Amino acid sequence: MARQGVTPRSEDYARWYTEVVQMAELADYAPVRGCMIIRPYGYELWEAVKAGLDRRFKETGHRNAYFPLFIPMSFIQKEAEHVEGFAPELAVVTHGGGKELEEPLVVRPTSETIIGHAFASWVQSHRDLPLLINQWANVVRWEMRPRLFLRTTEFLWQEGHTAHATAEEAMEETLRILDIYADFAERDAAVPVIKGRKSAQEKFAGAADSYTIEAMMGNFWALQAGTSHFLAQNFARAFDITYLDASNQLEHCWTTSWGVSSRMVGGIVMAHGDDGGLRLPPVVAPIQAVIVPIWRSDDDRGVVLEAAHRVTETLRADGVRVHLDEREGLTPGFKFNDWEMRGVPLRIEIGPRDVAAESVVLVRRDRDGKEAKSAASVTAIEDRVRDLLDAVQQSLLQQAAEFRDAHLHEASSLDELRDIVSTGWALIPHCGTKECELSVKEETKATSRCFPLDRNPEWNPSGLSCGVCERPALGYAYFARAY
């Protein structure tokens, strides 16, 4: 049962990430190339992500539905940009029920097309709008360089699809969802994000405009953690989603789509993890507090376990997700490391002296050494634990925000941008053209992450020129290495 430590982040960040994901038993590679197995601890984290998002979607009037996994190849081909973007990543079913199919079926890479087809029959009149639908599903995009959670051939996600009467309403929805994503990321996942607009190069294939929340990982790379797309009438025209307006005119709808995937789990690992392993925010942690009983003699064992069970029951009754580690044959030190690796926000140690003093020792995962430890009376232990869990949640968000803010820099030239992106993100006036962005990528490996909304009160401001090519700038954009 001896466990080696994880590779330090400073030595090899990619290796640290994969080791933490595997050793904490979040996920593992599957025998099918590019696919992963999400293990129970990782799936519980995903369930917490789902619950946090699903609640927010329902509170804003969205309803869940389910559409087919298989999409006729002809559907994918109806929107020109869409097929161009997704064709290289498709998995194709050619045989079913022992026969070759007349038309190959695509395993959905995303569902704008098949849902657009359904919307066309559901929407007749302006009274049917807005139509606000979400789907929790698996999708497949062939992946040549898989990374657990971050890029896998199959992944889990939610995809929202909405139809509206006007461009304004569709844009409002696009930004409302972006706010929901940011709210979830910051409040639940404790991951601070920058909301922004995607460049022409980085936007969704088929969207008029894509919006994103971008988070900084521990190696300064950016993770696109959620996207919300204003599709204009592109899919409504391709799939004939029309409605009769109040004056009986037939109009095309305006649609949106938006998604957050299981890569969010990878983002939580990389935004908070340290060289000891995971550090999970209490709101989404499968186990919020772990109790480690400590004894030497058999006499102590009974007394300590009895006290540990009492504390467990008290906390569980109070709604805390608590786990009592009763495993035999393992030292307390081993257990400490094990739960540290798994990122449990709070450890509760109970030994014979604690039982005698009617107290416990509490150890926060977000701090080190003496700063992490405190003693507490078992009387009203639930209040103390709640307070500490709140404190850990806040502190993880604050640490991540401070880390990020210390690594955001302004650049005014390609040389400055190149220097910055090895240890941070560069904010630079940018023209937004594909040509210029591709040249930056070739020279620096960095891509534009977004034009942050809070730094761009207007688009195409007069007098601002691109820091790289000197064409007129669309606005300020962050450039960074990205997953």
Add this chain to the structure above:
Amino acid sequence: MARQGVTPRSEDYARWYTEVVQMAELADYAPVRGCMIIRPYGYELWEAVKAGLDRRFKETGHRNAYFPLFIPMSFIQKEAEHVEGFAPELAVVTHGGGKELEEPLVVRPTSETIIGHAFASWVQSHRDLPLLINQWANVVRWEMRPRLFLRTTEFLWQEGHTAHATAEEAMEETLRILDIYADFAERDAAVPVIKGRKSAQEKFAGAADSYTIEAMMGNFWALQAGTSHFLAQNFARAFDITYLDASNQLEHCWTTSWGVSSRMVGGIVMAHGDDGGLRLPPVVAPIQAVIVPIWRSDDDRGVVLEAAHRVTETLRADGVRVHLDEREGLTPGFKFNDWEMRGVPLRIEIGPRDVAAESVVLVRRDRDGKEAKSAASVTAIEDRVRDLLDAVQQSLLQQAAEFRDAHLHEASSLDELRDIVSTGWALIPHCGTKECELSVKEETKATSRCFPLDRNPEWNPSGLSCGVCERPALGYAYFARAY
């Protein structure tokens, strides 16, 4: 907006079913042959099924995980009976990422193989057992004669997979899950079920023994509503799932698998529906109570809507899933029919006279005419609504149980069996051989549904011979037409 009534069940039961599912907006056929779109109202019903089962699984120590959609063809072929059973139903991916694959990938029809492969690496010692895993997923089995929810090429389900040290523990698990399924069906879905063991002909391809819960639909047909399989060491041997026992001997595990699918939704439709449409049990109903405001004059409108909002808020605060139907331009009569079609358990009518009297009219979906109606004061309306919802839940279960029990008959010959299965289920001593069962099917279209556990205290009782072929009987079996 005029809506035609649904085809009466007595006229054409299959048509009644499809019309109810489509008109109540539970689901619709998809543009991909054999697949369906689960619409929001149907998906909410499925979410209630999921919640009821998921809670029970977690309470008994099972944890959710997620395994790949794609399974290498070679995996499927490792268990001989398994591949024979599933080969004709497989969908096969031959191309991915623009290239032909070296080994074709099967879209999972069920996951014993890929999960067995994972279990082999997760289980080392007896301390890792039992391993209790569940997965919520989509699966694909090519379907030539699709029916919404009942038989579709893609469907949603949960599949549990567990590994144990001994045959006894695996059998206990198999039957524990069968009890969970029956408990869910009866308490939540209000569908009475018969627990039993499958015949050799009807068991899962690869199982040593399959157990089932069987429910009677409104046309006397049987619906297999959930199955739990004792896999013995079949998959453990095929995938090398072994453990070191306490004396350090290497042993193969004993495994189980079990599933309930979205066909449960079809079962709820057919067990309770009447010629007016759906009748949903309150525990799983997306909307438990609908409020229909009634007014003629504009003056009344304001007063009535105000009262309706108050009742809505009171019930919502009490945890009732309530909906206020404020649609304009529709008569109350149209709304009554509409919500009747959608099976909402309780309708609350509020008109000007009700407002004046500080009362409402309550109408139960499970009863007809005067028996369905009662008046209630708005004071403590939430208690009255809760009581009525409980009463509707109990009454639907009771009606279904009485209907079923009135159509269970004993048979002692093939002729009697043939007569019975046109309007019920026949219990007959049965040898359990494939040969005999296939001959019954050919002559009567009926198949063995199960050997009910409560009618078979022992297997192969001495002196009992098959009612059809006169070989020694395995026990008493129900025969019926089945979905």
